[in-house]
Amino acid sequence: MSRLDACFKALAEQNQKALVPFVTAGDPNADFTLACMHNMVKAGANIIELGVPFSDPMADGPVIQKASERALEQGMSLKGVIEVVRQFREEDQVTPVILMGYLNPIEFMGYEAFAERAAEAGVDGVLTVDIPPEESAALLRAYDKYALAPIFLLSPTSNESRIKKVAAVAQGYIYYVSIKGVTGTGDLELSEVTDKLAEIKRHTSLPLAVGFGVKNANIAANIAKISDAVVVGSALINCITDNADDENKGQEAIAGLLAEMRTAMDAVTK
Amino acid sequence: MATTSSDQQSTVTDYNLPDDSGHFGPYGGIFVAETLMESIEELNEAYTKFIQDPEFLAELDADLHDYVGRPSPIYHAERLSRETGGAQIYLKREDLNHTGAHKVNNTIGQALLAKRMGKTRIIAETGAGQHGVATATVAARLGLECVVYMGAEDIKRQSPNVYRMKLLGAKVVAVTSGSQTLKDALNEALRDWVTNIDNTYYIIGTVAGPHPYPAMVRDFQTIIGRESRAQMLEKTGRLPDALVACVGGGSNAIGLFHPFIEDEDVAMYGVEAAGLGVETGKHSAPLCAGKPGVLHGNRTYLMADENGEIIETHSISAGLDYPGVGPEHSWLKDIGRADYVAINDDEALAAFHQLTRVEGIIPALESSHAVAYAVKLAKTLPADKNILVNLSGRGDKDIFTIAKLEGIEL
Ligand SMILES: Cc1ncc(COP(=O)(O)O)c(C=O)c1O
Numbered sequence: 227m228s229r230l231d232a233c234f235k236a237l238a239e240q241n242q243k244a245l246v247p248f249v250t251a252g253d254p255n256a257d258f259t260l261a262c263m264h265n266m267v268k269a270g271a272n273i274i275e276l277g278v279p280f281s282d283p284m285a286d287g288p289v290i291q292k293a294s295e296r297a298l299e300q301g302m303s304l305k306g307v308i309e310v311v312r313q314f315r316e317e318d319q320v321t322p323v324i325l326m327g328y329l330n331p332i333e334f335m336g337y338e339a340f341a342e343r344a345a346e347a348g349v350d351g352v353l354t355v356d357i358p359p360e361e362s363a364a365l366l367r368a369y370d371k372y373a374l375a376p377i378f379l380l381s382p383t384s385n386e387s388r389i390k391k392v393a394a395v396a397q398g399y400i401y402y403v404s405i406k407g408v409t410g411t412g413d414l415e416l417s418e419v420t421d422k423l424a425e426i427k428r429h430t431s432l433p434l435a436v437g438f439g440v441k442n443a444n445i446a447a448n449i450a451k452i453s454d455a456v457v458v459g460s461a462l463i464n465c466i467t468d469n470a471d472d473e474n475k476g477q478e479a480i481a482g483l484l485a486e487m488r489t490a491m492d493a494v495t496k
Numbered sequence: 497m498a499t500t501s502s503d504q505q506s507t508v509t510d511y512n513l514p515d516d517s518g519h520f521g522p523y524g525g526i527f528v529a530e531t532l533m534e535s536i537e538e539l540n541e542a543y544t545k546f547i548q549d550p551e552f553l554a555e556l557d558a559d560l561h562d563y564v565g566r567p568s569p570i571y572h573a574e575r576l577s578r579e580t581g582g583a584q585i586y587l588k589r590e591d592l593n594h595t596g597a598h599k600v601n602n603t604i605g606q607a608l609l610a611k612r613m614g615k616t617r618i619i620a621e622t623g624a625g626q627h628g629v630a631t632a633t634v635a636a637r638l639g640l641e642c643v644v645y646m647g648a649e650d651i652k653r654q655s656p657n658v659y660r661m662k663l664l665g666a667k668v669v670a671v672t673s674g675s676q677t678l679k680d681a682l683n684e685a686l687r688d689w690v691t692n693i694d695n696t697y698y699i700i701g702t703v704a705g706p707h708p709y710p711a712m713v714r715d716f717q718t719i720i721g722r723e724s725r726a727q728m729l730e731k732t733g734r735l736p737d738a739l740v741a742c743v744g745g746g747s748n749a750i751g752l753f754h755p756f757i758e759d760e761d762v763a764m765y766g767v768e769a770a771g772l773g774v775e776t777g778k779h780s781a782p783l784c785a786g787k788p789g790v791l792h793g794n795r796t797y798l799m800a801d802e803n804g805e806i807i808e809t810h811s812i813s814a815g816l817d818y819p820g821v822g823p824e825h826s827w828l829k830d831i832g833r834a835d836y837v838a839i840n841d842d843e844a845l846a847a848f849h850q851l852t853r854v855e856g857i858i859p860a861l862e863s864s865h866a867v868a869y870a871v872k873l874a875k876t877l878p879a880d881k882n883i884l885v886n887l888s889g890r891g892d893k894d895i896f897t898i899a900k901l902e903g904i905e906l
Contacts, residue, residue, distance in 0.1 A: 281674060281805040281806040282674065282679060284686045285531065285686075287687070288673075298805060303805070304804065305803065328790075329790045330790050330798070330800060331803055331804035333788075333790050333795075334789060335804070356529055356790065358526060358527075358528065358530060360525075381529075383535065383693060384530060384534065385534055388533055392530070403531055406690060406692075
């Protein structure tokens with residue numbers, strides 16, 4: 227069984243939902259990210275989404291854009307992110323790691339070379355923001371060969387035919403973008419999210435993760451009630467920038483927020 | 497890409513691209529986040545419907561005639577040709593359009609489409625400000641809210657156009673992310689679009705972006721080539737021997753080239769910005785010196801580092817300062833139907849002055865790149881050959897930049 231499937235199975239047995247933190251690899255530096263990954267697992271995270279910085283992050287709001295810029299200034303690259311995962315796997319062989327980013331760095335490395343290197347380093351899945359199912363056949367062949375799960379997005383504007391297209395190719399889980407907009411902006415409407423998740427459930431048996439509007443433990447708990455996984459990104463990156471002068475404090479703030487979310491989520495599902 | 501000559505033959509004589517999913521060979525396509533897919537499908541449906549609708553086309557034609565002032569003339573630049581010594585240089589005068597550039601051909605078309613689709617808010621990205629002005633102009637005329645994204649760097653070097661947009665009632669938003677130029681303005685416009693998807697229409701200013709934009713913007717710009725074909729036949733009794741146009745995103749070039757693609761005796765030259773020189777790395781010439789990748793919704797030639805991160809471009813002209821290029825140009829390059837060359841800042845400046853002094857026409861710095869290459873090309877050809885240059889815009893917007901470069905205070 228893949229690490230992702232095993233993770234969701236184990237959580238279901240405990241009546242728990244997955245807590246999925248997102249941080250941009252290399253923000254503020256690679257060592258911080260590696261330590262942060264372990265700290266987040268200790269604080270209750272179940273799956274880690276690692277952002278691959280890109281020069282033109284079209285679907286991201288200002289918080290993740292700036293994180294990307296900082297990481298690139300530090301020399302982070304797709305190769306570097308894969309190296310961070312390889313180091314993480316030296317100590318943690320259980321927690322699934324998903325890379326999240328844009329297509330061009332993968333195009334430049336080559337689909338096959340990327341899939342091989344990522345899988346070999348211990349990456350479990352890849353979410354590429356700017357490749358819809360229609361364009362993904364060649365990439366999916368490469369992922370299939372190396373048993374990488376292609377993670378796809380769905381959004382409030384996805385109609386039934388789009389939901390079906392995504393359901394036909396997605397593996398691991400489906401990531402529902404809860405707001406119309408970019409990461410870290412806007413407020414999600416719980417009732418709308420509930421309805422849309424029900425609609426998506428009719429077309430897939432994959433776990434559903436919800437993200438883009440999860441800012442605090444209260445929202446995390448509400449989302450845990452209606453989904454299989456809660457993704458939190460910009461709120462964690464704010465912990466880094468709020469403590470820019472002290473990396474330890476940044477690590478503590480991230481762990482603290484995740485621990486709060488863990489407690490709040492478990493309180494409503496267990 | 498390996499393309500046999502027999503493939504190339506059939507590709508060119510029976511040219512009908514993009515395919516249904518928006519591809520020009522391996523280029524183009526739809527590479528956007530799921531959050532935009534439904535809007536793009538909606539746009540594609542509306543475009544496919546209205547571009548065949550006689551009423552829509554009649555309204556478009558009337559606007560191009562009465563409001564833009566089309567057809568734009570073709571002018572035989574006799575003094576420039578004589579001074580150059582070689583082929584005859586003709587200019588397609590897109591600089592005489594309302595708002596001063598070819599950009600308005602596209603904004604008129606897309607704004608009519610936006611209205612048909614019931615959208616009340618228009619957004620656009622702009623580099624030189626010409627597309628922003630052309631968008632603000634049509635928005636004013638149709639009574640639509642208009643927001644234009646412009647890199648903070650470009651706002652500095654194109655201040656007259658910023659003021660024009662404001663006069664026209666548009667809100668100009670300075671983009672301070674990334675390199676603060678056209679590519680970042682495009683990112684920001686895409687972010688606005690996903691956020692305000694219900695009421696907003698995004699008018700992209702060039703043949704880039706996800707399908708259907710490269711095809712749609714081209715179709716609105718082919719008025720340039722269709723008129724040129726008829727005008728050159730009437731003026732000279734035959735088709736031109738060569739076409740020359742500058743290439744930023746590539747809309748004025750494809751607008752001129754497209755109606756001539758199947759006329760294989762007509763050579764086509766797209767002129768990119770060599771900036772400080774292609775060899776210095778400080779340029780905006782993805783077709784001459786880049787490689788294929790994916791940016792802003794399509795696969796095309798790009799300027800990126802070995803890790804696939806987009807690199808900063810340089811050109812004296814803001815409108816050519818873009819690291820990508822319309823996907824159809826990538827295809828025309830690969831099949832060998834068009835040649836792509838580059839002209840550096842100094843050569844463009846010299847051509848700017850030459851055309852101004854010799855013909856009394858002040859060209860945009862973008863268009864000056866095309867003029868510079870046409871002069872080079874003309875020198876290699878006999879006097880009975882005809883070169884048609886797309887004079888994509890007028891240079892009023894650039895006089896402050898040029899004065900500053902030359903140490904003159906206005
Ligand atoms: C006068 C003029 N020509 C050319 C361009 C370049 O755009 P494109 O390559 O799409 O024609 C611009 C862009 O701002 C422009 O203002």
